[in-house]
Each structure stands twice: as C-alpha cells, then as structure tokens.
Amino acid sequence: MTRIWSILLLLAALAFAASPWLASGFNGFEADQFPVPQNDPPVQPAGYAFAIWGLIYAWLIAGAGFGAVKRGDDPDWAAMRPPLFASLALGAFWLPLAQVSPGWATLLIWVMLGTALLSLFRVGDTDRWWQQAPVAIYAGWLTAASSVSIGLMLAGYGLLPETPAALIALSIGLAIALTVQYRLHRAPEYGITVIWALVGVIVANTGPINIAVVGLAVLGILAILALRGTDTE
Secondary structure, eight states, X not given: OHHHHHHHHHHHHHHHHHGGGXXXXXXXOOGGGSSSOOSXXXXXXXXXXXXXXXXXXXXXXXHHHHHXXXXXXXXXXXXXXXXXXXXXXXHTTHHHHHTTOHHHHHHXXXXXXXXXXXXXXXXXXXXXXXXXXXXXXXXXXXXXXXXHHHHXXXXXXXXXXXXXXXXXXXXXXXXXXXXXXXXXXXXXXXXXXXXHHHHHHHHHTBTXXXXXHHHHHHHHHHHHHHHHHTOOO
C-alpha cells in the first residue's frame, strides 16, 4: 500500500495543478458573488501574492514525483501521504466550486487546510526539501486563504463591516499559524508562506492605508518571526 499511496499522491498533485485549466483562473472571489459586493476587501492580499500558487503546484508535483520514484516503499513517507492525497484530491475541485458558490468553497478550503496540516505534522525526518517543504508552503498558504474566505463571508453577507471582518479573519489565521508553528518546531517554510500572505495584505491596504488591518498584519509578521527565533531545527 505504501507504493500505491505514492502513486495516488502524484496523480492527485497533477490533478490539483491542472485544476486552473478546468476553470478560467482565480485571483479571489468576484465582487458580485456576495449580497454585499466585495470590490476591494481589506482582508484579501494584493493580486501579486497569488503568484505563489505556481511555486506550490510545481513543488508539490516535484515532491510527489520524487517520492513515487525514489521513496515509494519508504515508511518515513507513508504517514503523510493519505491526508495530503485527500487535500489535493479535494483541491482539484475547489476552483470550479469557488466560481459558483463562495460558501461551499469556504467549507471545502477548511477541509483542505485540516488535511494539509495533518500531513504536515506527519511528515517524516528525511528528504526535507522533497517531503516537508512542499507540504509546508501549501499548508501555509491554505492557512491564509481559508482565513481570508472567512473575512469575505462575514463582510460579503453583511454580518460585519469589511474592516472588522478582516480583523477577525486575520486573527483566526494568525492563531492557527502561531499554534502550528509553535507545536511543529520545524518547517520554517510554513511561517514564511504565512508572512508572504500578510505582506500581500499590507500592500493591499496601503492606498489609502487601513491602519487597523496593516497594524495587525505587521504584528502577525513580528510574532511569527519571534516564534521562529525560539525554535531549533
């Protein structure tokens, strides 16, 4: 079964990376997908930040390919594969779903995050750059993206104004990120990816500047860096 899981994971990574070709692309939910249009939501990173998906797709395929060819029967890789397979297999349907239903897409991305984090905690001790790193950046971006989706839902359905919704969403994301990084004590790529998303939020909120959102994002970056400074590899 170990080798079978390695092949399944590679297939899931390929399907996940191919998903943008099944839809017209995605750089955030469309404004008119919500009862209260989200034209420039403060919770959402600047558009350039979404370019990280190219790195995530490529690294996941490379890692899964290396694992299938070189580590198909390696027990050190076994535990992380099933939850990562589940996350990527579900993720292959996320883009088409996001274009028709922000609510269901929000639910799905949280399931993707949960399974990705489970895989990250199960990552073995060998082949860091092939096994750990791609899962870490994937889980890091999902941590940010799933929290952003909460902020969009809160503001988009009129439950809160945009800035309070963004602050709540960012607080949720930071709580998850700091907890994961503290308990994991490794995988700096996870924290770096969350910081990438937070910088994107800062950039998106500088013209005009949203002091509350920018301030929380800056504090989040400093907290992640401080936490990483107490860790040892």
